[in-house]
Amino acid sequence: MKTITLTPKKFSSIALEFDELIPDKVYDWNKEDFEKYEVPIGNSRFPLTDYFDIEIEGSAEGPEEVKMILDGDMGRVKYIGCKMSAGDILVNGDADLQVGAEMTGGSIKVNGNAESYAGREMKGGSLEIMGNVREYCGTSYIGEWRGMSDGIIKVHGNAGKQLADCMSGGEIYVDGGCDILAGIHMTKGYIEIGGDVTRWPAGQMKNGTVVIKGKLGRLLEGFEVEGIYKNPEIHGKQLTGKYIKYKGDIGVNGKGSLWLNAEKNRDLL
Amino acid sequence: MAYEEPVTDYDKIVENCTCAFCGSNCDDLDYLVKDNRVVAVRHACRLGASKIMEDEDQRLIVPMIRDETGELVETDWDTALDKAAELIANAVRPLFYGWSETSIECMKKGLKLTEYVGAVIDNQATICHGPTVQAVQNVGYPLMTLGEVKNRADMVVYSGSNPMNAHPRHLSRYTMFPRGWFRPRGRYDRTLVTWDPKFSDTAKMSDIWVPFEENGDYEFVNAIRAVLKGKELKKDVIAGIPKEDIIELTEAMKNVEFGALFFGLGLTHTLSKQRNIDIAIQLVQDLNAYTKWVLLPMRGHFNVNGFNIFLSYEMGFPYGVDFCRGYPRYMIGETTTIDLLNRREPDVFMVIAADPGAHFPGGALAHLTNIPVIQIDIHWGPSTELADVVLPGTFIGVETAGTSYRMDSVPIHMKKAIDPPETCREDEWIVNELYERVKKIKEASK
Ligand code: SF4
Numbered sequence: 001m002k003t004i005t006l007t008p009k010k011f012s013s014i015a016l017e018f019d020e021l022i023p024d025k026v027y028d029w030n031k032e033d034f035e036k037y038e039v040p041i042g043n044s045r046f047p048l049t050d051y052f053d054i055e056i057e058g059s060a061e062g063p064e065e066v067k068m069i070l071d072g073d074m075g076r077v078k079y080i081g082c083k084m085s086a087g088d089i090l091v092n093g094d095a096d097l098q099v100g101a102e103m104t105g106g107s108i109k110v111n112g113n114a115e116s117y118a119g120r121e122m123k124g125g126s127l128e129i130m131g132n133v134r135e136y137c138g139t140s141y142i143g144e145w146r147g148m149s150d151g152i153i154k155v156h157g158n159a160g161k162q163l164a165d166c167m168s169g170g171e172i173y174v175d176g177g178c179d180i181l182a183g184i185h186m187t188k189g190y191i192e193i194g195g196d197v198t199r200w201p202a203g204q205m206k207n208g209t210v211v212i213k214g215k216l217g218r219l220l221e222g223f224e225v226e227g228i229y230k231n232p233e234i235h236g237k238q239l240t241g242k243y244i245k246y247k248g249d250i251g252v253n254g255k256g257s258l259w260l261n262a263e264k265n266r267d268l269l
Numbered sequence: 270m271a272y273e274e275p276v277t278d279y280d281k282i283v284e285n286c287t288c289a290f291c292g293s294n295c296d297d298l299d300y301l302v303k304d305n306r307v308v309a310v311r312h313a314c315r316l317g318a319s320k321i322m323e324d325e326d327q328r329l330i331v332p333m334i335r336d337e338t339g340e341l342v343e344t345d346w347d348t349a350l351d352k353a354a355e356l357i358a359n360a361v362r363p364l365f366y367g368w369s370e371t372s373i374e375c376m377k378k379g380l381k382l383t384e385y386v387g388a389v390i391d392n393q394a395t396i397c398h399g400p401t402v403q404a405v406q407n408v409g410y411p412l413m414t415l416g417e418v419k420n421r422a423d424m425v426v427y428s429g430s431n432p433m434n435a436h437p438r439h440l441s442r443y444t445m446f447p448r449g450w451f452r453p454r455g456r457y458d459r460t461l462v463t464w465d466p467k468f469s470d471t472a473k474m475s476d477i478w479v480p481f482e483e484n485g486d487y488e489f490v491n492a493i494r495a496v497l498k499g500k501e502l503k504k505d506v507i508a509g510i511p512k513e514d515i516i517e518l519t520e521a522m523k524n525v526e527f528g529a530l531f532f533g534l535g536l537t538h539t540l541s542k543q544r545n546i547d548i549a550i551q552l553v554q555d556l557n558a559y560t561k562w563v564l565l566p567m568r569g570h571f572n573v574n575g576f577n578i579f580l581s582y583e584m585g586f587p588y589g590v591d592f593c594r595g596y597p598r599y600m601i602g603e604t605t606t607i608d609l610l611n612r613r614e615p616d617v618f619m620v621i622a623a624d625p626g627a628h629f630p631g632g633a634l635a636h637l638t639n640i641p642v643i644q645i646d647i648h649w650g651p652s653t654e655l656a657d658v659v660l661p662g663t664f665i666g667v668e669t670a671g672t673s674y675r676m677d678s679v680p681i682h683m684k685k686a687i688d689p690p691e692t693c694r695e696d697e698w699i700v701n702e703l704y705e706r707v708k709k710i711k712e713a714s715k
Contacts, residue, residue: 013613014362017594042361042614043387043593076612078603097603116602135602142601143406162544181487181544185407200487200541204548221492221502251494251551 002060019079023063023087100127132157140166205256223248276309283686288317289666292568292676314437329661354706360617363388367623369573372671378700392576400543413563420449424525429535433470482509484540568676575674626651663689
């Protein structure tokens with residue numbers, strides 16, 4: 001087991017890019033390698049040691065034996081854990097854009113908030129965010145029609161707009177509320193939102209499942225009631241309470257299911 | 270409007286010039302020229318004519334640099350270009366914004382400079398039709414040329430757009446009033462529909478006005494699509510429109526011979542942004558099961574579409590392209606101008622043929638006051654007040670020839686009618702000169 005701890009010591013308003021500092025690439029680096037390394041900032045590269053104190057303990061045979069601790073505010077560090085396939089990353093603070101984007105395995109935990117595009121096009125592994133995420137969590141690349149395809153994202157706070165657009169697999173759990181168009185264009189996968197949702201979940205959805213345990217502000221006309229179920233079992237999980245099940249989006253001949261907590265959404269009954 | 274005597278005192282007429290104002294790119298203008306000045310413009314609307322004729326007002330004539338006291342002082346071209354080149358060469362996160370009111374030829378030089386220094390290149394789409402471009406990438410682009418609309422369309426819908434004020438000749442030249450091959454009676458053969466929360470000037474002259482509530486666009490279009498698929502609407506009022514009206518409108522749209530949907534920033538910049546366009550495009554796709562429908566964004570500047578076409582062709586991405594890692598990257602919210610400025614990332618900002626000073630949100634402008642700004646433009650404007658180096662360019666379509674793309678992606682050659690002021694330089698020349706000078710500095714420091 002190898003523990004790599006990076007403690008920030010200087011702030012750069014131009015974001016640092018950490019796509020090269022993932023367990024897959026650094027598992028065999030020693031301290032000198034880190035000290036030699038220059039991190040991309042804007043159109044240049046600067047020594048990593050200008051920005052971080054580096055500590056390394058233990059050794060690793062492969063990325064799965066690496067634990068990286070980014071010990072502080074990473075609010076201007078983009079692409080943390082981008083494309084990683086194994087190992088653990090712990091961020092003790094906020095994370096900037098694209099945390100966990102395109103990851104295929106391993107785990108990332110952010111003890112703070114995450115900026116937009118967290119878990120974009122995720123293909124595996126797990127991403128846990130203790131705070132809120134901004135827009136486009138678990139989405140596709142712009143113009144791509146396949147978004148997150150596997151893996152798990154857990155958000156303990158709230159999620160922003162267009163959560164998981166074009167999702168084609170995997171699971172997303174949001175404990176808090178969620179803004180417009182969660183699961184838009186989704187074709188497969190599971191989204192569970194614990195809190196309230198502003199408007200229009202699952203617009204243009206073709207398939208997959210969205211569960212909303214809180215109150216929904218506005219539902220689209222493209223959804224038709226299929227029935228009301230008590231303690232339904234959805235996606236292999238037993239939910240408690242009454243749920244209204246909708247099918248849609250009719251506009252795209254969708255066969256997706258949208259489950260709304262009946263108690264909280266009595267106006268729709 | 271007071272009667273104005275026709276202008277009879279002129280030396281020559283330059284025919285078939287192209288208006289360098291809105292995305293309609295009217296290319297049937299005649300300039301009346303006297304003493305190397307355009308004294309009158311025939312055929313243009315008031316917006317276009319006033320831009321072309323009153324251009325001398327507040328014209329930037331000589332290069333300027335801001336001195337230690339904060340005043341812009343006139344200087345020579347060499348000093349100004351060297352200063353700008355030095356700023357660009359030493360920048361870590363340079364951002365080159367604008368380009369929509371200059372020629373494709375100039376953009377080409379701009380892209381070369383951007384790639385060389387690893388900058389971000391972006392245009393006005395980032396604050397206007399960017400969401401349109403994203404949606405087009407997602408679900409396709411059922412577009413046409415304006416000529417097809419003129420000859421065929423019997424229903425024209427304007428959504429979130431007010432061409433009577435913003436593209437004044439759009440209706441008279443392309444969509445509503447002209448007599449077309451299949452529409453011999455012009456206006457009488459066509460139905461004009463406006464979807465807009467506001468009773469705009471276009472809505473006032475429309476046959477049908479659909480005032481859906483603000484931010485209700487997505488829900489409204491979703492309902493039309495559900496009706497098309499045979500669903501009985503549940504709610505009585507959807508996005509502020511009674512369900513009977515939605516059903517009636519859907520029927521009307523199904524039963525035309527050729528429908529065209531035009532949309533503006535009223536659709537791209539409400540709550541659900543690119544998803545409004547996304548669903549509108551899909552609606553057009555659905556309608557094509559019944560009859561011919563097409564769609565087109567109402568692009569603002571005369572070459573804003575040109576930039577997107579040019580950059581997509583060259584780099585595969587339409588706007589907001591970041592070369593900082595040596596290869597092109599494009600990510601809305603990360604490599605786009607407003608987001609970069611709000612995050613206070615750029616350390617040098619070059620604006621060419623655009624006026625961020627007038628259009629950017631306060632937070633973004635606040636950062637511009639902290640960093641060096643280079644301006645290439647023909648007019649004094651709010652951005653000049655922010656600029657540290659001012660490089661006066663020439664007027665494309667009047668003083669310099671160039672290529673532009675109309676909103677329907679038809680390329681148009683813009684003529685030169687008069688000579689530019691002696692002290693000004695062509696945009697293309699300025700950008701190329703910057704490239705040469707930056708290269709010299711970079712190579713010297715290697
Ligand atoms: S409609 Fe637009 S392009 Fe045509 S003359 Fe008016 S401003 Fe110029």
